[in-house]
Amino acid sequence: MTSERDIVVIGAGVVGVSAALHLQRRGRSVTLIDRRDPGEETSYGNTGVIEGGTYVPISMPTNPFELIKFLPNTGTAMHFHWRAMPKLVSWLMQLRANSGEAALRRNGGAVMALLEHAIAEHKALMAEAGAEGYLRETGWVRIYRNEAQFAEAGLERRIADETGHKYTVLDPGQLREIEPHIKPVFKKAELWHDIASLTDPGGTVKAYAALFSKNGGTFERTGARRLTQTETGWSVETDSGSLQARDVVVALGPWAMDLLSPLGYRLPFAVKRGYHMHFRPSGNAGLSRPIVDMGYGYAASSMAMGLRVTTGIEFADRDAAPTPVQLDRILPHVRELLPIEDALEPTPWMGRRPSFPDSVPVIGPAPRHPRLWLDFGHAHLGLTLGPISGRLIAEMITGEAPVVDPAAYSAARFG
Numbered sequence: 460m461t462s463e464r465d466i467v468v469i470g471a472g473v474v475g476v477s478a479a480l481h482l483q484r485r486g487r488s489v490t491l492i493d494r495r496d497p498g499e500e501t502s503y504g505n506t507g508v509i510e511g512g513t514y515v516p517i518s519m520p521t522n523p524f525e526l527i528k529f530l531p532n533t534g535t536a537m538h539f540h541w542r543a544m545p546k547l548v549s550w551l552m553q554l555r556a557n558s559g560e561a562a563l564r565r566n567g568g569a570v571m572a573l574l575e576h577a578i579a580e581h582k583a584l585m586a587e588a589g590a591e592g593y594l595r596e597t598g599w600v601r602i603y604r605n606e607a608q609f610a611e612a613g614l615e616r617r618i619a620d621e622t623g624h625k626y627t628v629l630d631p632g633q634l635r636e637i638e639p640h641i642k643p644v645f646k647k648a649e650l651w652h653d654i655a656s657l658t659d660p661g662g663t664v665k666a667y668a669a670l671f672s673k674n675g676g677t678f679e680r681t682g683a684r685r686l687t688q689t690e691t692g693w694s695v696e697t698d699s700g701s702l703q704a705r706d707v708v709v710a711l712g713p714w715a716m717d718l719l720s721p722l723g724y725r726l727p728f729a730v731k732r733g734y735h736m737h738f739r740p741s742g743n744a745g746l747s748r749p750i751v752d753m754g755y756g757y758a759a760s761s762m763a764m765g766l767r768v769t770t771g772i773e774f775a776d777r778d779a780a781p782t783p784v785q786l787d788r789i790l791p792h793v794r795e796l797l798p799i800e801d802a803l804e805p806t807p808w809m810g811r812r813p814s815f816p817d818s819v820p821v822i823g824p825a826p827r828h829p830r831l832w833l834d835f836g837h838a839h840l841g842l843t844l845g846p847i848s849g850r851l852i853a854e855m856i857t858g859e860a861p862v863v864d865p866a867a868y869s870a871a872r873f874g
């Protein structure tokens with residue numbers, strides 16, 4: 460198989476599908492490739508939250524004494540594989556360097572510039588794809604089991620106050636009025652208003668991909684093996700032949716460096732693994748919006764396939780065997796808060812959040828190769844940011860005025 464087109468987008472998660480749609484909308488002939496069907500990896504298994512307002516990146520303590528509390532490795536919000544640490548130590552040092560308030564504000568601000576457009580861009584694609592049925596515009600709720608946890612999240616509330624993003628602090632009685640199935644085992648909750656959620660993130664990405672195909676786009680189910688520069692652009696060697704294109708977009712999420720490392724790129728990139736499991740709710744119990752139990756670092760949301768419980772972060776090699784100990788640890792706390800029965804699958808799903816240590820994605824040209832475009836590293840917010848990232852990269856490729864200044868998302872920031 461050898462054929463020629465304008466652009467090949469590699470990776471059909473929410474990021475790649477959105478880029479393909481936006482390029483197609485601008486008149487480009489686009490081939491989208493993935494070794495699986497669209498939306499079946501990270502973009503399937505997340506919590507379904509589309510953030511729309513304030514964002515403070517996940518950080519680590521800057522005080523070395525506070526780091527000691529992680530050493531027993533028995534927490535719920537974070538778990539790590541000791542054997543992965545030698546490879547991760549430099550990334551974690553960079554995360555720590557990005558954990559002071561000034562850096563959190565700077566990096567969070569870069570992401571918030573995209574968040575301003577996130578819900579609107581999803582809604583525009585949903586309207587065309589007939590996927591509005593997946594959308595809930597009901598905000599999300601953070602649960603604080605005690606006052607100390609509530610105080611710890613003060614920076615986010617301060618930024619929200621400064622930027623005019625809405626949240627309401629609720630006591631257990633007030634939360635009961637909007638979420639009657641949450642048990643009152645907590646002190647305080649916050650309802651964040653500028654946030655939406657999806658009842659089936661994977662289904663939504665599949666609907667976007669179906670729109671791409673309906674509008675004449677080509678989807679090929681094949682693995683990409685290698686990128687080679689040609690006189691006119693790029694050759695993508697795949698499991699089933701090679702594809703020639705003038706431009707290539709790498710939207711491979713957790714697998715992006717597999718194609719970029721052989722070209723000499725050394726970006727500070729790591730994955731934060733996470734798990735989910737669906738549960739049968741007791742009786743008619745359910746949630747009208749996602750919740751995050753801040754003290755235990757897990758989230759839960761009613762999805763088309765059951766009540767999905769998602770874990771915090773696991774630092775491990777991307778391809779190491781799953782170790783879903785966090786699910787075991789959080790389950791008693793989930794049951795304290797929510798009326799759930801049996802798990803609906805025999806084993807948990809595992810995903811990998813593609814992450815840079817500053818929590819800002821890379822969206823833009825590859826620094827050393829013309830016509831090679833990067834769109835990955837969306838970490839905890841890839842579902843949210845897929846459509847706006849797709850629009851931004853399409854605007855950059857086609858030379859349109861970009862909707863958001865792309866400088867902050869350049870890979871060149873890593874030198």
Ligand SMILES: Cc1cc2nc3c(=O)[nH]c(=O)nc-3n(C[C@H](O)[C@H](O)[C@H](O)COP(=O)(O)OP(=O)(O)OC[C@H]3O[C@@H](n4cnc5c(N)ncnc54)[C@H](O)[C@@H]3O)c2cc1C
Nearest residue numbers: 472474494502505506507508683712733810840841842843
């Ligand atoms: C537990 C958990 C909860 C989360 N919750 C949220 C949330 O509530 N809100 C939010 O915004 N984000 C959330 N995220 C993050 C979000 O899911 C990711 O950032 C996002 O899905 C990344 O999308 P992507 O398209 O970059 O990657 P992916 O969806 O992983 O897509 C990459 C694609 O590349 C393909 N691929 C890989 N290698 C090859 C190859 N060699 N050739 C061809 N194809 C290949 C894969 O098959 C895959 O389809 C969560 C993540 C996790 C793990």
